[in-house]
Amino acid sequence: MKRSSKRIVHILTFITLFATLATFAPHTKAYEYWDRKVSQFDSLPVYPEDIVFLGNSITDGGHFNELFEMPNIRNRGISSDVINGVAKRLKQVTKGHPGKIFLLIGINDVSQNVTVPNLLKRYESLVDSIIAQTPETKLYLQSVMPVNHSFKRYKTLYGKDKVITEFNKGIKEIAEKKGITYIDLWPFLADGEGRLKKEYTNDGLHLSGAGYKAWTKGIEKYVRE
């Protein structure tokens, strides 16, 4: 690599690190929210008959007990969370050895400019931790959902469609390699052009009531199997 290219790589690495830290540093509202949720989860046990939904704001916002009419689903989504954030609080879930975990994580890492190889390194490390800590749990890896830029809301996701597609391909490969169920959410949520259907969101990233209906209907057979 030429010296000028190296310098560009260094600068880009610095910018990425800075952006990540700035977005998720202590004393930001996002971190404080994460910290409060983790402190609440700390005293809420998980049992072997439970189904855990684990992820970020998309999971956080879902009333899964009501959507599936199943009292044994536990919501462990935290708004703004990233792959390493889930890894940090993983023991709260795995120590209860739940029957199933539905994992949906990574879009906030994408918006923080993490590259595909690094996304997959973090993701595989998280999956390995889950398997090591609770091998008896049936794990479901869900694809990152499509987004829709026409809402002009999440500019940090602009131009990242290929990253998302490549990331999902990698998640699928991790699942196949380890004999885990991969669930492609796109058939339930995407329009003909690979965008999150307009009627399923109001900001191009998060799900409306119709979006939660479509997602939970799509994965229902895995939840109930």
Add this chain to the structure above:
Amino acid sequence: MKRSSKRIVHILTFITLFATLATFAPHTKAYEYWDRKVSQFDSLPVYPEDIVFLGNSITDGGHFNELFEMPNIRNRGISSDVINGVAKRLKQVTKGHPGKIFLLIGINDVSQNVTVPNLLKRYESLVDSIIAQTPETKLYLQSVMPVNHSFKRYKTLYGKDKVITEFNKGIKEIAEKKGITYIDLWPFLADGEGRLKKEYTNDGLHLSGAGYKAWTKGIEKYVRE
């Protein structure tokens, strides 16, 4: 009233209206979040055997099913919500005629500089709507919680301690007038100086796990009675 005083009142009214609109206008993240939650609640029925927790972010953040180990509690908290916001979505709750409603709302109105008389006018109107729409529901009016300025986080609540105290006095009077149960949350949450106990929060407004434990332990007898 002197002309100069009137002018000040007009200017203050304008500032308050502007601040309220700016904080809760469509196309802000807070409004989009409210709108998505409302669209999800729209398809989630409430039943006569249910207990509904109705309010803003403090309710939104609580895992009440797990905290009380009761599957029939429905969380109808929406982050950033105000008294009139709850009024707007009230029918989603009242049409199911739940057994109980635990109402906790108003701190975001306080932070938007609503005066005590207006706070109480909005609050009483909301209570009247609940009673009119579902007279068979047992309604519990919870005091607004204490806050703690030492975290230096919510500057829009600075200097509002007296407003909060007066607002709570008014809520209690509304409850007594209408024969509703009033629950003063301060004995469970406040320190000797009337601040939200440090160990119950990480930002001076929202509850940590320990805060949710203290709140739910405090109101447990009403939830189970």
